[in-house]
Amino acid sequence: MGKTLLHKTWEAHSVRQLASGQTQLFIGLHLVHEVTSPQAFQMLRERGAKVRFPERTFATVDHIVPTDVTDRPFIDSLAEEMMSTIEKNTEEFEIPLFDINDRRQGIVHVIGPELGLTQPGMTIACGDSHTSTHGAFGAIAFGIGTSQVRDVLATQCLAMDPLKVRRINVSGALSDGVYAKDVILHIIGLLGVKGGVGYGYEYGGDVIDSMSMEERMTVCNMSIEGGARVGYVNPDQTTFDYLRGRPHAPADGDFDRATSWWESMASDADAVYDDVVDIQGSDIGPTITWGITPGQSVSIDGVIPELGTLEGDERKSVQEALDYMGFAEGQSIAGTPVDVTFVGSCTNGRLSDLREAAKVAQGRKVANGVKALVVPGSQQVSAAAEAEGLHEIFQEAGFEWRGAGCSMCLAMNPDKLQGDQRCASSSNRNFKGRQGSPTGRTMLMSPAMVAAAAVSGEVTDVRTLMN
Amino acid sequence: MDSSSVRKQIVGRGVPVRGADIDTDRIIPARYLRTVTFENLGDHAFEDDRAGGEHPFDDRRYEGSGVLVANANFGCGSSREHAPQALMRWGVNAFVAESFAEIFFGNCTTLGLPCVTATAADIQRLQAAVEADPEQEITVDVEARVVRFSEGEFEVSIPNGVREQLVSGNWDSLGQLLDAEEDVAALAAGLPYTASFAVS
Ligand code: SF4
Numbered sequence: 001m002g003k004t005l006l007h008k009t010w011e012a013h014s015v016r017q018l019a020s021g022q023t024q025l026f027i028g029l030h031l032v033h034e035v036t037s038p039q040a041f042q043m044l045r046e047r048g049a050k051v052r053f054p055e056r057t058f059a060t061v062d063h064i065v066p067t068d069v070t071d072r073p074f075i076d077s078l079a080e081e082m083m084s085t086i087e088k089n090t091e092e093f094e095i096p097l098f099d100i101n102d103r104r105q106g107i108v109h110v111i112g113p114e115l116g117l118t119q120p121g122m123t124i125a126c127g128d129s130h131t132s133t134h135g136a137f138g139a140i141a142f143g144i145g146t147s148q149v150r151d152v153l154a155t156q157c158l159a160m161d162p163l164k165v166r167r168i169n170v171s172g173a174l175s176d177g178v179y180a181k182d183v184i185l186h187i188i189g190l191l192g193v194k195g196g197v198g199y200g201y202e203y204g205g206d207v208i209d210s211m212s213m214e215e216r217m218t219v220c221n222m223s224i225e226g227g228a229r230v231g232y233v234n235p236d237q238t239t240f241d242y243l244r245g246r247p248h249a250p251a252d253g254d255f256d257r258a259t260s261w262w263e264s265m266a267s268d269a270d271a272v273y274d275d276v277v278d279i280q281g282s283d284i285g286p287t288i289t290w291g292i293t294p295g296q297s298v299s300i301d302g303v304i305p306e307l308g309t310l311e312g313d314e315r316k317s318v319q320e321a322l323d324y325m326g327f328a329e330g331q332s333i334a335g336t337p338v339d340v341t342f343v344g345s346c347t348n349g350r351l352s353d354l355r356e357a358a359k360v361a362q363g364r365k366v367a368n369g370v371k372a373l374v375v376p377g378s379q380q381v382s383a384a385a386e387a388e389g390l391h392e393i394f395q396e397a398g399f400e401w402r403g404a405g406c407s408m409c410l411a412m413n414p415d416k417l418q419g420d421q422r423c424a425s426s427s428n429r430n431f432k433g434r435q436g437s438p439t440g441r442t443m444l445m446s447p448a449m450v451a452a453a454a455v456s457g458e459v460t461d462v463r464t465l466m467n
Numbered sequence: 468m469d470s471s472s473v474r475k476q477i478v479g480r481g482v483p484v485r486g487a488d489i490d491t492d493r494i495i496p497a498r499y500l501r502t503v504t505f506e507n508l509g510d511h512a513f514e515d516d517r518a519g520g521e522h523p524f525d526d527r528r529y530e531g532s533g534v535l536v537a538n539a540n541f542g543c544g545s546s547r548e549h550a551p552q553a554l555m556r557w558g559v560n561a562f563v564a565e566s567f568a569e570i571f572f573g574n575c576t577t578l579g580l581p582c583v584t585a586t587a588a589d590i591q592r593l594q595a596a597v598e599a600d601p602e603q604e605i606t607v608d609v610e611a612r613v614v615r616f617s618e619g620e621f622e623v624s625i626p627n628g629v630r631e632q633l634v635s636g637n638w639d640s641l642g643q644l645l646d647a648e649e650d651v652a653a654l655a656a657g658l659p660y661t662a663s664f665a666v667s
Contacts, residue, residue, distance in 0.1 A: 012658065015650050018643050021628030026654050028661075036547065038503035047641075053655070064501060078501035085503045122660060129546040129570060145548035145574035146505075147640065155644040157651060161628065193488060194540040197569055227543070229569050250664060257664035293488050293543075313538070313587075317487050411497045431492040431544060438496070438515035 002268025004165045005121070005234055006200045009140045009265060013123045015157060022159040028122035029139075030152045032059040032095065033108045034086040035412065036127030040149035041089040051093045053156040058117060059090045060098040062107045063412045067375050067402035070100050079413065093153070106378020106404045109133040109346035113217065114380055116246025119258075120235035121265035125152050130346050130428065132223040135232030136216035137239055138265060140200070142230060163229060164198055164274035169205035172281040177463035179356065180215035181348060181426065181446035183207065185287040185297045187219075187279065188226040193295040196228025199274070202267065203233050207281040213242040214352045221347045222428050225294040234266040286462060288333050289430045289444040291321030296430075297444070298333050300461045306330045324432055325441050326420070334459055336443070339421040341372045341454040342435075343447045344402075345409040348426035349377030353447040354385045357426075358393045360451035360465055366398035367457030373415065374399045375407040399454065411436030424453035472636035474581055477561035477607040479533025481597035481616070482523050484513075489537060490544035491571065495553040508549055509556030524557065528601040536594050537564035539587070542571025551575045561607040563614055563623065565590050576629050579638045581609045583623035592618065610634050 015024040030053075037059070044051070051057060064079040073080040083099075090097040098104040104111060109130050112118040120138035124131060129143035148158055170183060188195075201223050208216065216233045223231025233239075240259050243249040250258040285299035296318075298304060305318055306329045322329060327336075343349070343357045354376065366372045374394050376382035382404050385391060391401040408415040409427040416436025417423055423435055423442050430442040443459065452462040499511045516522050523529050535554065541564045542550060551574045562575065562582040575582045585593075596618050597603070606615040609630055613620050625633075632638040655661055 013654070015647055015654050018628075019637065020632045020643065021626075024644055024647060026651060026658070028658065035500050039505055039548075042504070052651075076501070081503060082501060119660060127546060129544070131546075143546040143570055145546055145551075145570060145577065147548060147574070147577040151641050151644055154641060155647075155651065156655070157644045157647075159640045159643055161626065193543060194566060194568070197540075197566065224570075227540070227568065250660075254663050258660070261659045261664055293490075313487055320486070410492075412501055429490075429492070429544065431490045433496055433515045434492050436498070438518055 001272055002270035004202060004267040004271045004273065005138055005232060005265055006140055006163060006165050006202070009121055009123060010162070012121065018159055020159065022161055025123060025158050025160045027125045027152050027156050027158060028056065029117055029124045030057045030156070031108045031112055031124070031126035032057060032149070033063060033128060034061045034082045035063045036146050037089065037149055038082065038085045039146050040153055041093065043150045044153055049154045051095060051153050054094045056156060057095045057153070059086060059095050060105055060108050060111055061086060061100060063406045063410065065100060065405035066414050067405045067407045070403060076414070103379050106380065107346045107349060107406055109221065110349060110377035110381065113137065113213065114378060116243055116249030119243065119249070120239060120262035125158060129224045130221050132231045133217050133221040133346055135220040135223065135230055136213060138232055138235035138262065140230055140232065143224060163200045165202055166196070166199045166275040166277060167202045167204060167273040168277045168279065170203065170207035170279045170281055171205045172207065174207055174281045174284060177286055177448065177466060178284055179446040179448060180211060180218035182284050182287040184219045184222040185289065185294065185444065186284045188222065188295050189287070189297045190279070191226055191277065193225060193293045194227040196223065196226040199228050201226065201228040201231040203231060208233055209236070212352060213238060214350045217350070218347055222294065225428055235262045286446065286449055288449065288459060290325060290327055290333055292324055292430055292432050294428065294430060294444060296321055300334055303330050303332045334461060336459040337422065338370060338424045338453045338458060340417060340423040341370060341450050342375070342408045342423060342425040342427065343450050344373065344375030344377065344407050345427035346377060347428040348447045349375060349381065351381050351384050353426065354381070354390050357447040357451040358390045360448050360462060361397040361399060361455065362393050364397055364455040366454050370454055370457055372399040372454040373402060373408060375402045376404050379404045397455065408435055410434060424450045424459065426450045472579060472638065474579055474633035474636070474638070475610045477534065477581060477609070478604055479560055480531065480601060480603065481534045481536050481593065481605045482529040482532035483536045483594040483597050484523055485538060485594060487539040488543055489541050491542060491547050491550040492544055494542065494550040495547065500547060500549055505549065505552040505556070508553035512553040512557045531558060533558055533560040534605045534607055535559045535562050536590065536597060537562065538590060539565040541567050543568035546570045548574045551578055551580055555580060563590070563593065563607060576632065576638055577640050579633065581607060581625065581633050583607060583609065583614065583625045585614065585621055585623045589621040
């Protein structure tokens, strides 16, 4: 009987079974950022421990980094303290740090792949739930808490419970104006925000197979929003072509040997899954969240649910979301006015995302009264976008062109919503208060849809702007 | 293993936090993550939800409670350990809910905070009972997989391995991982990507 990539990778990295029944799993790559690591380094110090595999550990800064003025010391003294703490920790424990003066700096889930650090068949951990992004390469990538960051620093291992595997087939093709973001929002809408608890998601089928690596990253990124700890796509030629020539990818003769190992790690044709879900690509439209969880979404031509048909807890959560978001039941989502628009984040802050948004922005103007931000996911994304003039397209249209970082995905840097502003956002979470104002209202959508909202001042079907 | 780490039974008063999908951004808003220690997080637990003045964490009747009773998918969202740290520092020693998000559950275990699950009906009963009589004592019996309260008891679930860790006081994950140095070194050396893909 065949095995899945998850099982093969798990086996290849199992050190032993622990008394608790968990597996001691070796971690091939540990990515560290400034927010979830300071306490872990401190715990290490208190135990007199060292970093066991500094050569498998890389650090960057992303969450707190201002995306406009980056002069040191940062204006926010708390951010400055976090910045100097990671500088001190990485120096003391001899770990490479991509700081704001380094061309390699960026959001941790953007730079891992970009630098070729993320590879198929590898276990990856990072103190950040969107570590699932790296699964796009056929890696098994876990978001972990700070005590586990300490564990990986000290031992390069995690104590993990086994996961089941759900295969999600997306067949057929996507319609024009429908993107990877719509695919994953659709999946979460269908399976629910806790549908994936206990599972790793394996994404496959024609739609996924024909996606670029950047699109696959968008899909895997939001696995955690569906409750799945990890999500992955089996490695194929697209994966290998992306990795070839990247700074940390295997070079020369190693690359061909690597490719055969990577291929061997992909799920077998007769692999056994704990669950299988089939979705038709043609059923997916441009998708937008109207509520306060990523599962509360609707297609652009759809309407917000009516309370009448709902019962019990579901009715309560829908009512709570409607109240918070200021929507009426049965209202259509198109035409909802927006105050702020944000293109960026580890979900949709890569070059192809900026290109799609720029296509919509080109020759148009940001609507009056709308604050529109474009924030590249990394310094390399920024440089590549500038090399093809995307920043000029955005700036001419009235978008702000910023430096690399997490920016308005969450409220840890100066980019924040004010009051109950409504934001069309390409990020991944629409939780209450997520974008920095306790009453701020977030609607998640694809970068092209965000750009469409920016130029029309309201939620708009991007397909009407494409002809 | 010193006995203070054993988590067989947690006894305390309850605090009901109602609602499904309560995420980590609500438990501890991101702006409080701009800190290099966990120390003062307890003061900011549920801060934005509390702005309305009606949150159970502000209700004097629940002061000093140790057992948080929640609904479905509690702790979803980010991997921030700041969330259980904030609740622990506020005073929570155990969680009873319909279900938990996975990373939150794991983070709690590494801190020695039991998370047990029960049916929606039992959770409703417990929440209602605590609201009616906040003074009552609740026992989260991890060992026996039972929660006892004024109206009786109900069964709860907790995975075998985690239960074993808590009951034996062996939940410090680092402690378990540290003594396999030779095996780790051997496994690492044998992985294709650590050896220029020359081994397979
Ligand atoms: S972009 Fe958002 S989701 Fe991604 S790592 Fe940064 S804060 Fe987290």
